Amino acid sequence: xxxFILRRLxxxxxxxxxxxxxxxxxxxxxxxxxxxxxxxxASQAAREAMIARLxxxxxxxxxxxxxxxxxLHGDLGTSFVHGIPAVELxxxxxxxxxxxxxxxxxxxxxxGIPLGLVAGLYRDDYLGRGIMSTSVLGFSLPNFWxxxxxxxxxxxxxxxxPATGRGDTVTVLGVRLSILTANxxxxxxxxxxxxxxxxxxxxxxxxxxGVVEARSQDYVKFARAKGVKPGRIVRRHILRNILIPVVTxxxxxxxxxxxxxxxxxxxxxxxxxxxxLIDSVYQLDRPVVVAYVMLVTLIFVxxxxxxxxxxxxxxxxxxxxxxxx
Amino acid sequence: MxxxxxxxxxxxxxxxxxSAAQAQAPAAGSTLKIGLSSEPxxxxxxxxxxxxxxxMTSHMFETLVGQNAKMDLIPxxxxxxxxxxxxxxxxxxxxxAKFSNGQPFTAQDVIFTFCRVMNNEQSIGGSYPAxxxxxxNVEARDGNKLIIKTLKPYPLLPNDLTRTGMLWSGIxxxxxxxxxxxNKCGVxxxxxxxxxxxxxxxxxxxxxxxxxxxxKGTGIELTRNDAYWGDKPAWQAVKLIPVPxxxxxxxxLLAGDFDLIENPAARDVKRISxxxxxxxxxxxxxxxxxxxxxxARSPSPTVKAADGxxxxxxxxxxxxxxxxxxxxxxxxxxxxxxxxxANQFLPxxxxxxxxxxxxxxxxxxxxKQLLAxxxxxNGFELAISSTNxxxxxxxxxxxxxxxxxxxxGIKTTVDAMTRxxxxxxxxxxxxxxxxxxxxxxxxxxxxxxxxxxxxxDKEHGxxxxxxxxxxxxxxxxxxxxxxxxxxxxxxxxxxxxxxTLALADLPSIPLHFESSIWAFKKGLVYEGRADQYTxxxxxxxxx
Numbered sequence: 001x002x003x004f005i006l007r008r009l010x011x012x013x014x015x016x017x018x019x020x021x022x023x024x025x026x027x028x029x030x031x032x033x034x035x036x037x038x039x040x041x042a043s044q045a046a047r048e049a050m051i052a053r054l055x056x057x058x059x060x061x062x063x064x065x066x067x068x069x070x071x072l073h074g075d076l077g078t079s080f081v082h083g084i085p086a087v088e089l090x091x092x093x094x095x096x097x098x099x100x101x102x103x104x105x106x107x108x109x110x111x112g113i114p115l116g117l118v119a120g121l122y123r124d125d126y127l128g129r130g131i132m133s134t135s136v137l138g139f140s141l142p143n144f145w146x147x148x149x150x151x152x153x154x155x156x157x158x159x160x161x162p163a164t165g166r167g168d169t170v171t172v173l174g175v176r177l178s179i180l181t182a183n184x185x186x187x188x189x190x191x192x193x194x195x196x197x198x199x200x201x202x203x204x205x206x207x208x209x210g211v212v213e214a215r216s217q218d219y220v221k222f223a224r225a226k227g228v229k230p231g232r233i234v235r236r237h238i239l240r241n242i243l244i245p246v247v248t249x250x251x252x253x254x255x256x257x258x259x260x261x262x263x264x265x266x267x268x269x270x271x272x273x274x275x276x277l278i279d280s281v282y283q284l285d286r287p288v289v290v291a292y293v294m295l296v297t298l299i300f301v302x303x304x305x306x307x308x309x310x311x312x313x314x315x316x317x318x319x320x321x322x323x324x325x
Numbered sequence: 326m327x328x329x330x331x332x333x334x335x336x337x338x339x340x341x342x343x344s345a346a347q348a349q350a351p352a353a354g355s356t357l358k359i360g361l362s363s364e365p366x367x368x369x370x371x372x373x374x375x376x377x378x379x380x381m382t383s384h385m386f387e388t389l390v391g392q393n394a395k396m397d398l399i400p401x402x403x404x405x406x407x408x409x410x411x412x413x414x415x416x417x418x419x420x421x422a423k424f425s426n427g428q429p430f431t432a433q434d435v436i437f438t439f440c441r442v443m444n445n446e447q448s449i450g451g452s453y454p455a456x457x458x459x460x461x462n463v464e465a466r467d468g469n470k471l472i473i474k475t476l477k478p479y480p481l482l483p484n485d486l487t488r489t490g491m492l493w494s495g496i497x498x499x500x501x502x503x504x505x506x507x508n509k510c511g512v513x514x515x516x517x518x519x520x521x522x523x524x525x526x527x528x529x530x531x532x533x534x535x536x537x538x539x540x541k542g543t544g545i546e547l548t549r550n551d552a553y554w555g556d557k558p559a560w561q562a563v564k565l566i567p568v569p570x571x572x573x574x575x576x577x578l579l580a581g582d583f584d585l586i587e588n589p590a591a592r593d594v595k596r597i598s599x600x601x602x603x604x605x606x607x608x609x610x611x612x613x614x615x616x617x618x619x620x621a622r623s624p625s626p627t628v629k630a631a632d633g634x635x636x637x638x639x640x641x642x643x644x645x646x647x648x649x650x651x652x653x654x655x656x657x658x659x660x661x662x663x664x665x666x667a668n669q670f671l672p673x674x675x676x677x678x679x680x681x682x683x684x685x686x687x688x689x690x691x692x693k694q695l696l697a698x699x700x701x702x703n704g705f706e707l708a709i710s711s712t713n714x715x716x717x718x719x720x721x722x723x724x725x726x727x728x729x730x731x732x733x734g735i736k737t738t739v740d741a742m743t744r745x746x747x748x749x750x751x752x753x754x755x756x757x758x759x760x761x762x763x764x765x766x767x768x769x770x771x772x773x774x775x776x777x778x779x780x781x782d783k784e785h786g787x788x789x790x791x792x793x794x795x796x797x798x799x800x801x802x803x804x805x806x807x808x809x810x811x812x813x814x815x816x817x818x819x820x821x822x823x824x825t826l827a828l829a830d831l832p833s834i835p836l837h838f839e840s841s842i843w844a845f846k847k848g849l850v851y852e853g854r855a856d857q858y859t860x861x862x863x864x865x866x867x868x
Contacts, residue, residue, distance in 0.1 A: 030745060030746065031745050031746050031748070031749035031750070032749040032752070033745075034749075035748040035749045035751070035752045036744070036745060036748055036749075037373075037449050037450060038449070038450050038451060046451030046454060046455060047451060049451075050449060050450075050451060053446075080449070081366050081373075081449075082366050082367065082519075082541070083366075083367065083372065083447045083448075083449070083519045084519065084520060084523070089541065092540075092541055092542070093541075093542060096542075096543070148572070148576075151573070151576050151580065152576070155576065155579075155580035155581075155582075156576060156579050156580045159580065159581065162580065162581075162582050163573070163576045163577045163579075163580035163582050164360070164566070164568050164573055164574075164576070164577040164580075164582050164583075165543070165544065165566050165568070165577075165582065166543055176540070266569075266570050266573065267570070267572075267573055268573065269566070269567070269568040269569075269570070269573050269574070269577065271540075271541075271542035271543040271544075272542075275542065275569075276542065279569070281745070282714075282743070282744070282745055283745065284745045
């Protein structure tokens with residue numbers, strides 16, 4: 001296990017390095033941020049001083065090696081636009097995104113898996129068919145449209161929930177959380193549902209098809225023949241066996257929701273990381289874009305590792321370290 | 326995810342919202358909630374000169390000279406000012422103005438502020454130091470007088486000082502403060518950083534509000550400064566929340582999250598006014614939208630003529646292009662009325678503009694004739710370069726202009742791109758006919774001419790945006806005199822003369838002035854500002 005984790009960590013270092021090269025040069029190719037930062041009123045001297053201060057006068061490979069050297073010392077650069085360290089800027093946004101994604105993933109598990117089970121078990125009933133056909137809407141309706149409709153219904157028409165932003169926060173260990181206040185929840189619930197809908201549909205369908213497949217397997221038939229109670233068959237034999245792909249998908253979705261829930265964040269003006277990325281790309285705030293992608297890569301690497309470890313816990317046949325090498 | 330899709334859904338939202346919310350404007354003395362279209366990047370008044378930043382910090386910090394909603398100069402922390410001679414200005418400082426911590430405002434704070442501007446290493450853009458760099462000396466005299474000596478005649482000094490917010494000198498350790506930049510002006514402690522302002526520690530100003538909290542991306546909270554020397558603002562507290570996407574910002578207003586929003590999409594204005602419980606105001610701004618010609622090079626990158634030359638070098642061609650465009654229709658249809666057709670580079674009536682500018686008429690027949698005279702009866706090929714996310718409806722404007730030009734025989738295409746790609750390309754001079762937008766923040770005519778029309782002159786900061794390479798010695802001679810003429814009447818005459826020369830030669834053609842829009846709950850009035858600032862002080866309960 002320790003060896004496996006170590007090996008994965010070394011691999012991730014190479015992944016991070018490769019990502020840093022790609023992102024750094026891609027952002028460099030987009031354009032020169034000086035034109036967006038310095039006003040035409042500034043004197044030439046001020047302009048040149050600015051270019052030198054941001055290190056933009058160096059050749060690109062020197063900018064990259066400089067970046068790499070500072071990154072190794074834990075400094076991913078200072079935002080051109082905000083004048084504070086890029087990592088600080090991103091970290092300020094993390095709690096908002098995390099709590100949104102956390103609630104969305106919880107909704108996904110709590111609603112998606114049971115509904116999927118029901119749909120799989122009662123595949124030929126109206127109930128099962130109804131669930132399956134409704135779920136199509138979950139991912140065929142565009143995300144932003146769902147968001148707009150939610151706002152229209154609950155905020156504009158009914159006036160029950162606020163339409164935009166994040167609610168009151170409580171500071172816990174220096175982290176601002178809105179998940180602990182009633183006002184926070186009233187702001188959180190709509191974007192979380194918006195973010196969860198497509199995933200609920202995905203997990204639901206995945207679970208349902210897994211159930212259908214597992215039900216016809218020999219071990220299920222055998223258990224039934226043996227007289228095992230239906231409830232136990234579902235819990236013990238079916239559910240456990242179909243969870244592996246579900247866990248994989250949820251893990252992957254967790255990562256991509258954290259990094260790229262941009263649409264939901266934009267529609268609900270949720271102050272999360274995705275919005276920061278878009279703003280930074282528009283403003284050519286290179287350090288923030290690079291630091292952001294590096295951080296997201298790191299998050300993905302960690303999530304994949306956790307998913308692999310979960311596999312082993314769910315399926316005793318999975319071995320993390322290939323034996324006899 | 327495209328902006329268009331958002332806009333369309335916003336539109337839908339508005340149509341359906343006709344039955345909308347129980348809008349109730351806040352009572353005077355309570356909290357005003359504002360939805361902003363762009364977030365200020367810092368609470369430091371000398372960090373980056375941009376409209377959102379300057380508007381935000383002017384709640385807490387005040388300048389010596391102020392600007393009213395029409396951008397006329399008004400007394401603020403200085404009650405009067407006059408030019409003693411060509412290079413000496415005398416400002417009378419306000420008695421009785423106090424900082425939010427109770428300390429009185431003095432000349433020492435002004436000198437400290439100028440020194441801090443020059444020692445703000447993190448600032449970007451260089452606009453604030455550009456002003457103080459022109460000073461030779463600043464000193465206090467007779468208690469409440471401040472004497473600023475400049476290196477050269479600096480007629481625009483009062484206009485430029487409308488953007489430098491005054492700090493309290495007590496935020497750093499210091500000895501006696503003098504304008505001695507070489508010796509840090511007597512400051513002994515470390516200079517305040519951007520972070521010191523963002524966390525609120527150094528936000529101590531004389532303004533009508535104080536900063537309660539600032540969380541990047543989430544919002545800004547202000548509290549009324551009850552010790553304020555001037556008119557008390559109506560709201561006890563203000564919450565400003567950034568919502569950059571226009572659709573969600575509007576739904577936020579309709580759902581009751583906000584009392585006031587800035588810049589709703591122009592196409593939604595009609596629906597806002599049809600929705601009971603909401604109102605709006607449209608105010609012409611000083612931002613002019615125009616097209617700049619490449620007149621220096623032949624051939625030029627995005628224009629192709631049969632003779633291989635650059636037809637844009639011929640003033641008849643430039644005039645023909647201007648005549649081919651129907652500005653009134655663009656303002657009415659594409660801008661949904663949120664624009665005023667422009668006949669010069671600053672709205673009529675502002676200092677230095679022409680009182681009766683010749684109208685830039687729509688005359689396609691005349692345009693064809695001029696093109697034929699210039700030797701292009703069959704036109705030529707031209708690509709319009711423009712942004713698609715910087716100015717209001719910029720890509721659509723370019724499309725419309727392309728059609729107008731095609732009608733007079735110029736085969737025109739549009740190359741619209743995002744601003745982060747566009748501006749660097751324009752600076753590398755890759756365009757021949759490029760869209761631009763300029764807000765004359767000084768509120769007078771010299772600003773546009775200085776940066777866009779004057780011949781490029783690195784040392785004197787002239788023509789720094791003259792990407793077209795326009796070079797007219799006659800214009801330069803008159804304009805340079807205007808820049809150093811302190812006497813207002815004479816300067817106005819010289820500026821008008823410069824403007825007449827520029828409009829005869831058309832190195833750029835003005836299109837229209839953008840209007841700013843604010844939408845709000847009924848029960849509120851908002852005085853729209855020409856400088857596009859969104860200020861809590863400008864919102865009042867309706868009587």
